[in-house]
Amino acid sequence: MKEKLKEKKTFPSGFVLDYDKFTHDPELDKYDGVVLFPKKVAKAKEAVKHPSFKKLMDDLDKGKFK
């Protein structure tokens, strides 16, 4: 008998994620490796070059945020 897949997950905030609301669409696989929004990606790469971003991620990895 095929194992029944998990249907939902509740996160610590109480948010409920329904897995059955998400379906694989093979037609979308054509986007594998394709960047649909190159300008936004370029902008994002610039934004995270700021020194404060590295410090923030370092602090995050050190567990400084609750």
Place this chain on the structure above:
Amino acid sequence: MRLEHYEVRFDEPFTTFKFFSEGPKGRIQKLVQFSPISAGLYNLALGDVNAQTGEVDDLVVSDNGDSEKVLATVVEVVYRFCDRFPAASIYATGSTPARTRLYRMGINKYYHLATGDFYVFGQRLDSEWEPFQKGKDYRAFIVTQKGFRFGI
């Protein structure tokens, strides 16, 4: 808590998601894509697919009367993506200042969810990054699921 949202389809690398906005302007196909910026960091972008040309446009204003449901669907997609890639950090900004404000309003609206499950950071208008503060103006945002980054 459940949000009213559209059903979502995804590709197999699990980086591109599709749903249809439904409203007075008809049925509009929307795509959400997560693109890698650096190790573990992804850019989130949302755009409409032009029904005539098939091109994806992140500047078009759909005005389909369902912005709340679209926003809720993007929230669902973020949760689903982070469920698959729990250590991922997600960067998001609007294509225009008005859209960035909309994202900020969205984070404020779902603040209890956002801060319950994610660390939320904002890039101030002077480009400095800091922990997100409600009501403050930011040019971009980053969320990281709590409990999954190295060292936490």
